[in-house]
Amino acid sequence: MKGCETIEELIHLASLHGDLLSTKHLSAFWSRVPQLLNIISSASGPQQKHEQQLKKDLHRILYITTKKLDRFSHTEIVGTILGMAKVVKHYSTSCKNNDSGSSKSYLPIFQDVIFDQSFNAQADLFQSMADISASTQQARLLSNLVYAFALIKQNPILYDGTALFDRVSKHIIDDAGSFEPQGISNILWAYATLEVASCPRLFETFAELMISNTKLLDMFKLQHFANMVWAFSAAHISHTPLFDKVAEVIVTTVGTNFSSPRNFQTYS
Amino acid sequence: MFNPQDLSITVWAYATAGEPHPLLFKKFATHIVNELGDLHDFIPQHLTNILWSYAKVGEHKYMDLFDKIARVIVKRDLASFELRNLSITAWSFATVNILHSTLFDNISDAAISRKCELQTQDTTNLLWAFASIGRVDDDLRMFVSLLPRVKEVMQA
Numbered sequence: 001m002k003g004c005e006t007i008e009e010l011i012h013l014a015s016l017h018g019d020l021l022s023t024k025h026l027s028a029f030w031s032r033v034p035q036l037l038n039i040i041s042s043a044s045g046p047q048q049k050h051e052q053q054l055k056k057d058l059h060r061i062l063y064i065t066t067k068k069l070d071r072f073s074h075t076e077i078v079g080t081i082l083g084m085a086k087v088v089k090h091y092s093t094s095c096k097n098n099d100s101g102s103s104k105s106y107l108p109i110f111q112d113v114i115f116d117q118s119f120n121a122q123a124d125l126f127q128s129m130a131d132i133s134a135s136t137q138q139a140r141l142l143s144n145l146v147y148a149f150a151l152i153k154q155n156p157i158l159y160d161g162t163a164l165f166d167r168v169s170k171h172i173i174d175d176a177g178s179f180e181p182q183g184i185s186n187i188l189w190a191y192a193t194l195e196v197a198s199c200p201r202l203f204e205t206f207a208e209l210m211i212s213n214t215k216l217l218d219m220f221k222l223q224h225f226a227n228m229v230w231a232f233s234a235a236h237i238s239h240t241p242l243f244d245k246v247a248e249v250i251v252t253t254v255g256t257n258f259s260s261p262r263n264f265q266t267y268s
Numbered sequence: 269m270f271n272p273q274d275l276s277i278t279v280w281a282y283a284t285a286g287e288p289h290p291l292l293f294k295k296f297a298t299h300i301v302n303e304l305g306d307l308h309d310f311i312p313q314h315l316t317n318i319l320w321s322y323a324k325v326g327e328h329k330y331m332d333l334f335d336k337i338a339r340v341i342v343k344r345d346l347a348s349f350e351l352r353n354l355s356i357t358a359w360s361f362a363t364v365n366i367l368h369s370t371l372f373d374n375i376s377d378a379a380i381s382r383k384c385e386l387q388t389q390d391t392t393n394l395l396w397a398f399a400s401i402g403r404v405d406d407d408l409r410m411f412v413s414l415l416p417r418v419k420e421v422m423q424a
Contacts, residue, residue, distance in 0.1 A: 223274050225274075226273070226274035226275075226277040230280070232281065233280070233281040233282075233285040234281075234284075238285055238286065243282060243285060243287040243289065244287075244289065247282070247287075247291065251295050
């Protein structure tokens with residue numbers, strides 16, 4: 001899937017394999033879609049005669065995906081959710097901004113497949129994926145999972161009646177020390193975006209962690225800081241010691257290359 | 269080099285949280301004024317966020333920062349600004365009591381030509397800003413033009 005350079009090529013390749021697609025391939029397919037939407041350079045989209053076929057093929061790939069959902073690993077299901085959520089976000093944002101970018105020509109292919117006319121993600125589809133993914137306990141997967149659902153502004157109720165964000169918050173809090181800056185800022189951004197009632201303890205946990213672990217703050221990029229302080233403000237959670245600490249780090253770095261983390265050259 | 273979005277989000281967050289960290293705001297202001305050129309990467313939302321944040325914390329009058337952003341905005345086509353951004357811009361300058369005549373004239377022109385799009389909050393912000401900064405006498409035409417909208421606001 002990674003070798004595909006156009007949406008048509010990707011959908012064509014996946015549909016050729018049909019039922020033979022493994023869960024790994026299906027996850028790779030959905031992860032590749034938003035990447036290709038972001039790098040479309042040609043102003044011309046699919047020809048109209050191909051559009052219907054592409055949409056039919058995409059429907060089939062989605063059908064195979066849902067049929068095999070219970071066989072997906074946690075990594076695969078979270079990758080799939082994140083890929084689909086990014087597609088929804090891509091189109092909801094470009095529509096809101098009245099963006100005439102070339103990816104718009106592919107809109108009819110995805111509309112009514114993974115999101116509706118109002119760019120709301122198909123609730124049933126994401127609900128079933130949430131049920132399967134909610135038991136994951138790996139840090140990176142948890143941060144990607146809540147980030148994906150925040151992108152589509154959904155906090156689905158799981159089969160046992162708990163909301164996804166409430167369910168996973170316990171794992172996140174228990175394992176807070178294992179998250180990297182990107183994961184922390186994504187999690188806080190996600191909980192603030194969805195205004196989850198259970199979030200104060202989660203915010204407090206990360207705040208204490210960041211204050212007590214200077215090495216962790218040294219790994220933050222400005223984007224992480226920006227999203228993090230935005231999240232605290234948007235969630236109406238004040239934490240002066242954290243804001244002071246973050247300000248100290250930013251101030252010492254103004255005028256230097258803040259696009260790279262400090263003391264951690266390999267982080268990407 | 270700072271990403272405009274990260275910079276504007278950061279000052280917005282500090283201002284909203286009521287954390288007017290003076291050193292942080294001073295450093296950012298100096299950086300924007302001296303090191304970021306003509307701010308061509310800053311979209312209207314970024315500029316508005318920055319102005320609003322500095323006006324909100326209000327502990328120090330960042331004259332250079334407001335002057336630079338005013339000069340940047342008057343060079344742009346205000347059609348690309350939402351009226352909300354323009355009303356917050358006017359509100360911010362009035363709050364810190366910095367009058368930039370050309371900027372206020374351009375905002376007035378934009379408000380008059382797009383008065384049908386004005387929301388209640390935008391109208392209130394604009395009128396308060398122009399009255400507060402002392403542009404009432406010079407710019408009665410905006411007040412007259414927005415009168416019907418004011419009537420609607422008051423009835424609401």
